[in-house]
Amino acid sequence: MATICGYPLSIFFIIVNEFCERFSYYGMRTVLVLYFKYFLLWDEDFATTIYHTFVALCYLTPILGAIVADSWLGKFKTIVYLSIVYAIGQVVMAVSAISDITDTDKNGTPDNMTFHIALSMLGLILIALGTGGIKPCVSAFGGDQFQDHQEKQRSTFFSIFYLSINAGSLISTLTTPMLRAHKCGQTQQDCYPLAFGVPAALMVVALIVFIIGSPMYTKNPPEGNIMVKFGKCVGFAVKNRFRHRSSQYPKREHWMDWAEEKYDKLLIAQVKMVLKVLFLYIPLPMFWALFDQQGSRWTFQATTMNGNFGALTIQPDQMQTVNPILILILVPVMDSVVYPLISKCFNFTPLKRMTVGMFFAALAFVAAALVQIQIDKTLPDFPSSTQGQVKFINMVNSKLEIQADNHKINLGASEDYLTFNNKFFLFLGPKQNHSVTLDNGTRNTIAITEGSQGAEVFFCFQFNDITSKPEKGANAIRFLNGFGSFLNITVRDEVFNFTSNMSQYLNISQGNAKFIIKDNNGNVCDYTQELGFGSSYTLIIPPTFRFGDACSENITSVMDMEPNSFHMAWQIPQYFLMTSGEVVFSVTGLEFSYSQAPSNMKAVLQAGWLLTVAVGNIIVLIVAEAAKLPDQWAEYILFASLLVLVCIIFAIMGYFYTYIDPAKIEAQFAEMDPEKKEKMKNLEMPRKGSVEGHKEERRSSDSSCDDEETRQTKI
Numbered sequence: 082m083a084t085i086c087g088y089p090l091s092i093f094f095i096i097v098n099e100f101c102e103r104f105s106y107y108g109m110r111t112v113l114v115l116y117f118k119y120f121l122l123w124d125e126d127f128a129t130t131i132y133h134t135f136v137a138l139c140y141l142t143p144i145l146g147a148i149v150a151d152s153w154l155g156k157f158k159t160i161v162y163l164s165i166v167y168a169i170g171q172v173v174m175a176v177s178a179i180s181d182i183t184d185t186d187k188n189g190t191p192d193n194m195t196f197h198i199a200l201s202m203l204g205l206i207l208i209a210l211g212t213g214g215i216k217p218c219v220s221a222f223g224g225d226q227f228q229d230h231q232e233k234q235r236s237t238f239f240s241i242f243y244l245s246i247n248a249g250s251l252i253s254t255l256t257t258p259m260l261r262a263h264k265c266g267q268t269q270q271d272c273y274p275l276a277f278g279v280p281a282a283l284m285v286v287a288l289i290v291f292i293i294g295s296p297m298y299t300k301n302p303p304e305g306n307i308m309v310k311f312g313k314c315v316g317f318a319v320k321n322r323f324r325h326r327s328s329q330y331p332k333r334e335h336w337m338d339w340a341e342e343k344y345d346k347l348l349i350a351q352v353k354m355v356l357k358v359l360f361l362y363i364p365l366p367m368f369w370a371l372f373d374q375q376g377s378r379w380t381f382q383a384t385t386m387n388g389n390f391g392a393l394t395i396q397p398d399q400m401q402t403v404n405p406i407l408i409l410i411l412v413p414v415m416d417s418v419v420y421p422l423i424s425k426c427f428n429f430t431p432l433k434r435m436t437v438g439m440f441f442a443a444l445a446f447v448a449a450a451l452v453q454i455q456i457d458k459t460l461p462d463f464p465s466s467t468q469g470q471v472k473f474i475n476m477v478n479s480k481l482e483i484q485a486d487n488h489k490i491n492l493g494a495s496e497d498y499l500t501f502n503n504k505f506f507l508f509l510g511p512k513q514n515h516s517v518t519l520d521n522g523t524r525n526t527i528a529i530t531e532g533s534q535g536a537e538v539f540f541c542f543q544f545n546d547i548t549s550k551p552e553k554g555a556n557a558i559r560f561l562n563g564f565g566s567f568l569n570i571t572v573r574d575e576v577f578n579f580t581s582n583m584s585q586y587l588n589i590s591q592g593n594a595k596f597i598i599k600d601n602n603g604n605v606c607d608y609t610q611e612l613g614f615g616s617s618y619t620l621i622i623p624p625t626f627r628f629g630d631a632c633s634e635n636i637t638s639v640m641d642m643e644p645n646s647f648h649m650a651w652q653i654p655q656y657f658l659m660t661s662g663e664v665v666f667s668v669t670g671l672e673f674s675y676s677q678a679p680s681n682m683k684a685v686l687q688a689g690w691l692l693t694v695a696v697g698n699i700i701v702l703i704v705a706e707a708a709k710l711p712d713q714w715a716e717y718i719l720f721a722s723l724l725v726l727v728c729i730i731f732a733i734m735g736y737f738y739t740y741i742d743p744a745k746i747e748a749q750f751a752e753m754d755p756e757k758k759e760k761m762k763n764l765e766m767p768r769k770g771s772v773e774g775h776k777e778e779r780r781s782s783d784s785s786c787d788d789e790e791t792r793q794t795k796i
Contacts, residue, residue, distance in 0.1 A: 457713075
């Protein structure tokens, strides 16, 4: 075996493979929910549902991957075959995001959305099969490369391995939102093909690198899957107990004892230990239900905030990078500072730590709710479904005294929106009145111009306004042309289309916008305006407009919707609380699980842990579809309340849990004669039993998997 500095050369291919694969997965997942909303045009609730369905599937398929690897193909072939499926899925996702394939009228929206949705769903299913299927294999395959005497090197490998996971996650979460924000295609839309294409290319690289290392790998043949054996043992015990449910059969101390007719007592004792930990897993999905909303609800929340950080402009999906950055900071701080200080005051057991982690996550959602309340205060007061709103714009070169039903207005350039029922009368003086009809739930602008007959004659023009915040933090800009002749207006190479005196809206990103106004005679006027995030303006070119050096002074900017004023930095506290909870809960949970698991059944607990993540995401999609709360902050409070309730239940369960030493129990079964095995099968240590030594045990276990949570345990 080729080595470098005492390390097998093969592990370098595995580490590079893992970095590329994690970059591919997190890069794709970072922009996924925005792709659902802004490309596939799904509403936030449905986008959240599909997002969490995908994440849940990613955590269900590892069970299938482990069974295939250990019972049939072996780890190497399983990784190769499922990586091919994975890469194909990423490529399909990239192709599904190319709107030009079906956009025959070149308006930026695909004409056959069903085609793009079908490709997207196919791609996501293939990705879930791939990433989930290789999850239980890659780190274990890396452990196979070391000999028994290379325990120190194996430990270092796992540290570097999980560091590569964090590095891939952090870099991809930073870069793919920037790729998405890049404009591409015939209509210069957000470049989702590039945002998905780069992760697809990285997955292809990961596959190629892994295959190149093939001649150097140690490839152990499949030895049978312990999860299958575990399932068969439990299934036989349940079936046997059901067959002997009559009172004529004597009861046994534990229901798993009904498997003694077929399975040896050591295996039954090991299954009991695992079931004891799996029982504690029952409340855990609620934590993941909150945790994984960082990539869905919290990202949507960021789209309604101000992302200007001075020299940097942060995209909404880039806020997710706060999590991996804080992980790299908090893991060593917790291990080196916080835990030692707390241990001097009281016994901070693993289950107590997990309870605290769940409480931190609940606090994170309370913080998210407080942020949402502040965001809601900055949002416009949109009309109800039974009302309409009107803004009046004065195109006359003097103030106007008008009356709209009971509202008397001394109209300058414009006034804020007024709310009416679907019909009202507009009085423009003693001789003129107009009946105005409004569609329910709409916002409207009425422009008042002076007729050629004189100052006593006015005309009204009614236009529909947008009734929601511009998407992705952009600014909705339109022009009202009162100049009396055709004008060509462009900004950042985009042209304003006029169907009447009012142009259609253009969504323009944050920053300094330079509008170039031209007439048919070649006259040019430049008008600049600084734009924030999520605003809407109507720029008025009055009848008195003239080209020249001071032409821009004649243009009036009317704000229809204020820019996002609540800063994105206010999300950092909720990310800090959630990441603190993740470090305390996830890292400790895995350490506790491995310390309480028999040496040959760590894979079963790993599968159980991943299953809690899947169930947590299923909870999100159920609540998102079933709760239908009118306010987003109320949904955050609902999730926080549910987690606090679950936290209390888990604390009670943890209080009555008694720690055991699986190695000691297994050793006693192995050493003692058959008559004494029965007496020792339920041996347990006192509650203060140590969990020392579990880190090294976990690092050497071939059953260990790499998921988003285990990646932190090695840093």
